[in-house]
Amino acid sequence: MSGYVEDLMAQVKGKHPSEPEFHQAVHEVAESLSLVFERHSEYRAAKILERIIEPERTIMFRVPWVDDQGEVHVNLGYRIEMNSAIGPYKGGLRFHPSVTLGILKFLAFEQVFKNSLTTLPMGGGKGGSDFDPKGKSDLKIMRFCQAFMSELFRHIGPNTDVPAGDIGVGGREIGYLFGQYKKLRNEFTGVLTGKGINWGGSLIRPEATGYGAVYFASEMLATRGESLQGKTCLVSGSGNVAQYTIEKINQLGGKAVTASDSNGFIYDEEGINDEKLAFLKELKNVRRDRIKEYAAQYKSAVYEAVDPHAAGNPLWDHPADCAFPSATQNEVNEKDAANLLRNGVYVVAEGANMPTTYEGVQVFLNEKILYGPGKAANAGGVAVSGLEMAQNSMRLPWTREEVDARLQLIMKSIHATCLLTAERFSTPGNYVNGANIAGFLKVADAMMDQGVV
Numbered sequence: 001m002s003g004y005v006e007d008l009m010a011q012v013k014g015k016h017p018s019e020p021e022f023h024q025a026v027h028e029v030a031e032s033l034s035l036v037f038e039r040h041s042e043y044r045a046a047k048i049l050e051r052i053i054e055p056e057r058t059i060m061f062r063v064p065w066v067d068d069q070g071e072v073h074v075n076l077g078y079r080i081e082m083n084s085a086i087g088p089y090k091g092g093l094r095f096h097p098s099v100t101l102g103i104l105k106f107l108a109f110e111q112v113f114k115n116s117l118t119t120l121p122m123g124g125g126k127g128g129s130d131f132d133p134k135g136k137s138d139l140k141i142m143r144f145c146q147a148f149m150s151e152l153f154r155h156i157g158p159n160t161d162v163p164a165g166d167i168g169v170g171g172r173e174i175g176y177l178f179g180q181y182k183k184l185r186n187e188f189t190g191v192l193t194g195k196g197i198n199w200g201g202s203l204i205r206p207e208a209t210g211y212g213a214v215y216f217a218s219e220m221l222a223t224r225g226e227s228l229q230g231k232t233c234l235v236s237g238s239g240n241v242a243q244y245t246i247e248k249i250n251q252l253g254g255k256a257v258t259a260s261d262s263n264g265f266i267y268d269e270e271g272i273n274d275e276k277l278a279f280l281k282e283l284k285n286v287r288r289d290r291i292k293e294y295a296a297q298y299k300s301a302v303y304e305a306v307d308p309h310a311a312g313n314p315l316w317d318h319p320a321d322c323a324f325p326s327a328t329q330n331e332v333n334e335k336d337a338a339n340l341l342r343n344g345v346y347v348v349a350e351g352a353n354m355p356t357t358y359e360g361v362q363v364f365l366n367e368k369i370l371y372g373p374g375k376a377a378n379a380g381g382v383a384v385s386g387l388e389m390a391q392n393s394m395r396l397p398w399t400r401e402e403v404d405a406r407l408q409l410i411m412k413s414i415h416a417t418c419l420l421t422a423e424r425f426s427t428p429g430n431y432v433n434g435a436n437i438a439g440f441l442k443v444a445d446a447m448m449d450q451g452v453v
């Protein structure tokens, strides 16, 4: 079977050159699926994986916009409609200067498996732009969002493709995008998720990815008869996912000691308690300032700048029990993974998408720690987006308690499915295989039923 993976990867690299993150995501899934193809040759014969790898549709467009000084800017816009076998395309929009076609294809590919795991009927997609919202006025952000939606609106719809937020796209951006969609279409529909509560949003959606990652970690710990109570946790990032990861760690009796942004990280040995977290939220969501300011505010914390070209990230080199990478892709490399283990970490739940390099993942798998890959551990965000779609269709909002209870149930179900599937394919405890295989089987069976389309 290793010959199969090598041949497939040679094809993928030939057809999709210069997209290393996409190759990495496909490679990891193909390795897991070789266990399936040994037992089920029908999927191979129908070239199901080869079909999942190719987006059903790739939309690329220019986004010209005029800033508040009258200067004209041109950004690139994308939407990857990856797979619609089990539901409308669903996945976030990312606004970040590092966005390329390859990055969005890796994210859209991962999303197909993740959405399948949620138990909800959602296909996979992803989109975004190389636009950098950092340091821009609200007016510039609004103008850009309107220009972006002026093209995107003709490709999306509540039964076709339902985007949400991701890096650089939070409540503010979703608001501007939704406003422009509504104006152009003259209809009020659940075309985006992550909306404001007063205009069709779901309670718990902002919290869902972070809370879900912590619920997933709790489920993994429970397999060893343990809980998060008293556990020290390393968290990276300081955006949406990181903030609500820290909040839930605190609620479950753990202690989060780090947070970061793209310039550096803070280490607060005493823990980022609720009062400090409120400051962090204000710093990042309202003042939109840098994490360095946290250390200026709290003497218990030290700030360290991070060189992205260094061999490793010192954030991952502190004593702890659990780690929640919640910033961006490939932020934990082989050296970081080894440092985590040396410092006592034995639980890793990925809030970010593919935050660990291929080599880093092998370190975790070889040591058989409790390692929850992003497509399982961070699926709570899109799961609650699915619940937002359900509420929009019914035109009935659910209470906070109801949505949170459903989120917990979904994370439990994803965890159990991963564990059972890993066992069924003779790799007990391997959540990577469990997530990839279980996510694949549901989509693959739907594709088999629907013929070659």
Ligand code: NDP
Pocket: 098, 165, 166, 167, 168, 169, 170, 209, 237, 238, 239, 240, 241, 242, 260, 261, 262, 263, 326, 327, 328, 329, 351, 352, 353, 378, 379, 381, 382
């Ligand atoms: P935000 O934009 O809210 O926050 C992103 C955080 O990560 C910021 O602290 C940012 O720092 C940091 N960051 C971004 N890019 C880099 C980089 N290249 N190097 C170092 N740090 C970086 O995004 P989210 O919290 O929503 O997303 C974080 C991760 O979680 C992403 O991988 C995303 O795909 C994933 N995810 C998000 C979901 C959601 O519901 N929002 C759902 C599932 C996964 P800075 O401010 O300096 O840029």
